[in-house]
Amino acid sequence: MRVIAGKYRGKILSAFRGYDIRPTSDRVKESLFQILSxxxxxxxxxxxxxxSGALGIEALSRGADEAVFNDSSRESLAVLKKNLLSVKxxxxxxxLDFRACLKAVTGExxxxxxxxxxxxxxxxxxxxxTAEEGLLRxxxxxxxxxxxxxxxxxxxxxxxxRNYGRTKIYMFERIRP
Numbered sequence: 001m002r003v004i005a006g007k008y009r010g011k012i013l014s015a016f017r018g019y020d021i022r023p024t025s026d027r028v029k030e031s032l033f034q035i036l037s038x039x040x041x042x043x044x045x046x047x048x049x050x051x052s053g054a055l056g057i058e059a060l061s062r063g064a065d066e067a068v069f070n071d072s073s074r075e076s077l078a079v080l081k082k083n084l085l086s087v088k089x090x091x092x093x094x095x096l097d098f099r100a101c102l103k104a105v106t107g108e109x110x111x112x113x114x115x116x117x118x119x120x121x122x123x124x125x126x127x128x129x130t131a132e133e134g135l136l137r138x139x140x141x142x143x144x145x146x147x148x149x150x151x152x153x154x155x156x157x158x159x160x161x162r163n164y165g166r167t168k169i170y171m172f173e174r175i176r177p
Contacts, residue, residue, distance in 0.1 A: 044064070145168070156174060
């Protein structure tokens with residue numbers, strides 16, 4: 001696993017061992033960040049299920065100003081902190097359930113990355129809590145990685161969807177009154 005582009009381009013990131021871990025592939029990450037490239041300079045990012053931090057670190061590498069990283073696993077946070085040290089980034093790191101995180105963070109984000117375990121179906125909760133807490137700037141996106149078919153949820157529209165084999169990337173945008 002590596003940083004694809006930007007100031008940390010080519011930097012190898014620490015990864016997890018085992019079969020239960022499913023990091024975003026370099027191919028999916030490269031395609032996603034090509035789509036998001038114009039949104040990244042100066043952006044504020046929330047990496048909700050951060051794992052190794054690869055998505056948030058890629059965003060920082062490509063010009064995001066701030067990334068808040070969250071994961072509920074000690075093992076994930078250990079790998080994440082090691083990766084942040086390797087790219088010399090000091091960013092906020094939280095160890096909370098995603099629900100608690102969405103209630104605890106403050107301010108608005110330009111992009112919220114949500115890459116939950118594929119076996120879980122958290123999209124509705126993520127979108128509902130994001131809206132309730134007012135966490136997304138106007139024009140911002142909640143980006144959900146999933147293997148299941150997602151639909152638009154109340155108050156949200158699917159701005160874009162991309163398929164990469166079993167992986168699907170959904171970009172949700174708030175419908176403003």
